[in-house]
Amino acid sequence: MSEQVYFEDVQEGQEIPSLTEKCTSQRLVMWAAGSGDFYQIHYDKDFAQGTGLPNCITHGALKHALVGRLLHEWVGDQGRVKRVACQYRGMDIVNQDVICRGRITKKSQQDGENIVELEVWTETAQGQKTTPGTGVVSLPSRKQ
């Protein structure tokens, strides 16, 4: 884990460090086992093409989980990921990089917590946003 980030140190509009993960066929199989989603479009090319897809596609929920990891790694030990929402607007094909990014949209204090809201998304190596969404995290304060 990287150094702890504090509420006072972040600003609205700031982008957080990105996370790039190549979603290989092996990773998709690991995800199928870990999540219990055994739909064949994610690991059987013939099956995927039979439904009209160009190839196997990365699970949407894996992209959601990767965005969760992006936020978890950013908030550090003392922060918490409270909400991750995303929509699967574009397909990511197997063996391509999924690049996860986030930008702070709002800082606030609610019920004694330091809340940071973010715009989050995944994009392809070509810069196409395939998975737009939002995240909510809490961060520790330097004052506490």
Next chain:
Amino acid sequence: MAEASVITDEMRAAIGKEWAPITVEVDKTAVRMFARAVGYTDLIYYDEQYAKSKGYRSLPAPVGFLGHPIFRPDVPSRPGHVMPFKSPYSRVLNGGTDVEYYEPICAGDVLTATAKIVDLSERTASIGPMLLVTVETTYKNQAGRMLARFRGTLIQY
């Protein structure tokens, strides 16, 4: 919309009706498998003593992991995939996921998951006409406290 709606009165009547609750288990091996699939290196997901040193009861569930239904070959095992009505389409895609946590879920938790359809809508996209079904599932622990809320949108086309 040029096409006639595929949403029937029967389908509309299903909105808001809770399905029979199911039990999901969160166990250590499952947490590790999920964390490994996502590529986590944080040891809180793998080493129970380390997780406890960070204030967790046991290995915490990574974002998106809400336990596994107890598999039985005679019972449909994936909530959200068994609709209370017959779909007019045969193919499905995942449209979106929204998970909100109120308290951490940890290995050892046995949760009650209660699902209901909260929205039905139609759209025409590049793959043709589609039905979007949004299912909301709440996860409560044995003390009845809600730990998380999941909203998933399933695209049928």
